[in-house]
Amino acid sequence: xxxxxxxxxxxxxxxxxxxxxxxxxxxxxxxxxxxxxxxxxxxxxxxxxxxxxxxxxxxxxxxxxxxxxxxxxxxxxxxxxxxxxxxxxxxxxxxxxxxxxxxxxxxxxxxxxxxxxxxxxxxxxxxxxxxxxxxxxxxxxxxxxxxxxxxxxxxx
Numbered sequence: 451x452x453x454x455x456x457x458x459x460x461x462x463x464x465x466x467x468x469x470x471x472x473x474x475x476x477x478x479x480x481x482x483x484x485x486x487x488x489x490x491x492x493x494x495x496x497x498x499x500x501x502x503x504x505x506x507x508x509x510x511x512x513x514x515x516x517x518x519x520x521x522x523x524x525x526x527x528x529x530x531x532x533x534x535x536x537x538x539x540x541x542x543x544x545x546x547x548x549x550x551x552x553x554x555x556x557x558x559x560x561x562x563x564x565x566x567x568x569x570x571x572x573x574x575x576x577x578x579x580x581x582x583x584x585x586x587x588x589x590x591x592x593x594x595x596x597x598x599x600x601x602x603x604x605x606x
Contacts, residue, residue: 452494452502453502454502455590456538459593459597462601465601468488472484474510477512477521480513482506508532511538511545512527512530514541515528515541534583535585535588536572539584543573556595556598557591558595560591560592560594562595572584
């Protein structure tokens with residue numbers, strides 16, 4: 451899944467502006483201009499679209515964790531990892547403080563069935579014999595379900 455889609459989805463989930471997205475990248479130790487952030491939000495076929503670089507995506511995911519959970523200065527900064535679908539899923543899980551049951555419920559609401567065993571395989575280290583790659587469709591359905599859950603919880 452392309453990084454821009456993930457950032458757009460998170461923006462929708464949190465109902466925040468593009469200015470706030472730039473602040474989240476800054477929390478993760480990065481720097482992005484407002485013009486670039488605007489270009490990341492554009493659809494792929496629109497003029498001015500720029501694909502979000504891996505480094506910015508990594509900084510965004512770390513910043514999202516700090517934005518949602520707060521930054522503990524006594525702990526070392528979060529590591530910057532190449533943002534594969536598995537890493538995106540892990541970082542979103544941490545940022546939104548989700549347990550396995552929460553993720554299973556989110557996926558069920560999005561119309562995607564997965565067992566607890568399959569889910570745990572996504573969170574294993576690459577190279578582990580039970581490691582499984584998160585596909586684009588899985589991540590899209592997860593983001594869709596997370597969006598429904600978070601936006602429903604934010605309504606008064």
